[in-house]
Amino acid sequence: MTHVVKNSTILTQYDITNLLRRFGGKNQQYVEIVDVQKNLQTINKYPLIKDVSSSVHTHALSQSRTKSN
Numbered sequence: 629m630t631h632v633v634k635n636s637t638i639l640t641q642y643d644i645t646n647l648l649r650r651f652g653g654k655n656q657q658y659v660e661i662v663d664v665q666k667n668l669q670t671i672n673k674y675p676l677i678k679d680v681s682s683s684v685h686t687h688a689l690s691q692s693r694t695k696s697n
Contacts, residue, residue, distance in 0.1 A: 639661075647661070
């Protein structure tokens with residue numbers, strides 16, 4: 629399998645179709661594409677957002693542990 633690296637930040641219809649096929653299928657209304665590094669930088673930049681993110685993460689972990697027990 630050949631992997632092609634795309635340097636452009638503009639998605640073509642071909643790109644969108646491939647993303648839908650790979651992650652969601654045609655029945656999805658949208659595909660969310662996130663820049664994880666940029667999101668982490670933003671979260672760390674603002675103390676309130678960082679606190680909220682930390683609380684959400686902690687809550688999600690405790691929920692997953694509760695379900696597994």
